[in-house]
Amino acid sequence: MDTTLRPIGVIVSPLTDFSQCPKQGDEGAPEAWVEIAAPYVPGLDTLAPGLSLTLLTWLHRADRSVLSVHPRGDMRRPKRGVFNTRSPARPNPVGLHEVRLLELAPGADGSMRLRVAPLEALDGTPVIDIKTSYRQRQPEPVQGGDVGVGSDTKRMTDGSVNGGAFVHVVSGSAPSPWGEGIPDGHADELRRICLRGWQRGLYSGFNGNASLRVGTACLLTCSGAAKGDLGPGDLALVDIATGAVLAGGNPSSEGAMHLAIYRARPDAKAVVHTHPPRLLALGALVSPDDMLRLPIYESELLRGQLGFAPAHAPGTQALADAVAAAAATRDAVWMERHGLCCTGPSAARALALAEELEHLAGVQLAVLSAHAKVRD
Structure with a gap:
């Protein structure tokens, strides 16, 4: 031996x-x-x-x-x-x-x-x-029984081919309640995650966006979609390599950011972009270097997962590139003056990371408030 x-x-x-x-x-x-x-x-x-x-x-x-x-x-x-x-x-x-x-x-x-x-x-x-x-x-799992990659069934509405493979609707399958070409299993998952994020205050009204990787494409919330009440017409299927819309409506204005992250992170299965109120408040009070710095174990662990992207106008390629660069080595990225972007092996895990960071921001705000009262 x-x-x-x-x-x-x-x-x-x-x-x-x-x-x-x-x-x-x-x-x-x-x-x-x-x-x-x-x-x-x-x-x-x-x-x-x-x-x-x-x-x-x-x-x-x-x-x-x-x-x-x-x-x-x-x-x-x-x-x-x-x-x-x-x-x-x-x-x-x-x-x-x-x-x-x-x-x-x-x-x-x-x-x-x-x-x-x-x-x-x-x-x-x-x-x-x-x-x-x-x-x-592992090969990308097929959810809902209606989406896959191959060449033996019909193409998406625009017939897009992605590197020799394409996402397709299986012949003879029932129409998706979310619209033609939208995979209902993934759509249902995205609806549940966005509703959960809205219930926990990470989304409000029409802000934020979320996506799931589906083979060589991603399923993304549309521009103007209310995250607490997603329905037919609120999702788009977008080719990750080219940005071409394969099915559904008009993708979120932050779609370029999701695509850039998926390109930089082949392991990422979901991207969740939220506007957490406590993190936003904390970002208005302290510099990025001081965010989430607390003498508790959770601070050490969570801050180690957090990257930072400088302020860029929302929806711009500059913002997409900055976030993707930070996300290459971190699962969460704080976008200065904007919000939080989390990736994960599932949308549930990405959202849970956002929740943990938002909770820690609340702790730091409480500490700052207590210190201010002592000084007064």
């Missing part, structure tokens, strides 16, 4: 000391490069920017004699066995790092360099393996 580890590459990072390293990547870790040695470059075939990767590293500076630790190095917490923690100190110090692939670039002597983020590993850490998530490798 051969148990020899063969490093396939090395981390090149601005982190050179343990004191600089966040506990987890989503707690503010920087971008880094992964240099893959030439003999292993063929194993990178079909990797593309936007994919979620799990890097396995050999934490070469870890203490291999440790069997119990205080979780997260917090001496106030009781010790527990290392196999019930993610501590780097352990008998076989294999590190797991969830990152997003941002760029591939040729290196010296036939090597390949992968720019990834966020990565909390030290400079010089050996890389022993790379894996993609199981979910990313």
Whole structure:
């Protein structure tokens, strides 16, 4: 039995000391490069920017004699066995790092360099393996029994072909109550999520928008649709690659932002853009650097998932590009003077993240108010 580890590459990072390293990547870790040695470059075939990767590293500076630790190095917490923690100190110090692939670039002597983020590993850490998530490798599920990708049934109303495949309505299926070419399973899901967001105050009136990935297209709320009462005519099916409307009405004016996110994030199955009142109020009081900074654990975890996009006019390509750039490494993006955009493996997960951030904003507003009263 051969148990020899063969490093396939090395981390090149601005982190050179343990004191600089966040506990987890989503707690503010920087971008880094992964240099893959030439003999292993063929194993990178079909990797593309936007994919979620799990890097396995050999934490070469870890203490291999440790069997119990205080979780997260917090001496106030009781010790527990290392196999019930993610501590780097352990008998076989294999590190797991969830990152997003941002760029591939040729290196010296036939090597390949992968720019990834966020990565909390030290400079010089050996890389022993790379894996993609199981979910990313699965075919897109068909919901409602009426939408798929193929060439054996009729095309959408405009006959659009997307990279050799197209979304279609299966011959002989019942007409969708949402309109011709609108997949009713996805439409029902989007209606439920928008209603839930409206009930929880994340949407009001006609503001905000939401979408779901459907094969090579996305199902998107239309311009002027009331999110608390979606019905026929309120949804559009849009080709992600070209922006062509395949079915339904006039897409939201923020459609370009949804498309840009889906292009940058192949793993994203849903995008939810809301105008949360507490976050908007907080954004009017403090700078982006100070948003959601609180001495509580939830603040550390949630802020690590939040990216920031500078102020751009709503509906512009500049805003779409800025949000997509931030969303490449974060599941939530705060758009200055505008609102919040969350992505996820489902619309429910994306909306739940928006709820958590809105709740935390309420906590910070309460703290600010209490401080103001003390000063008075």
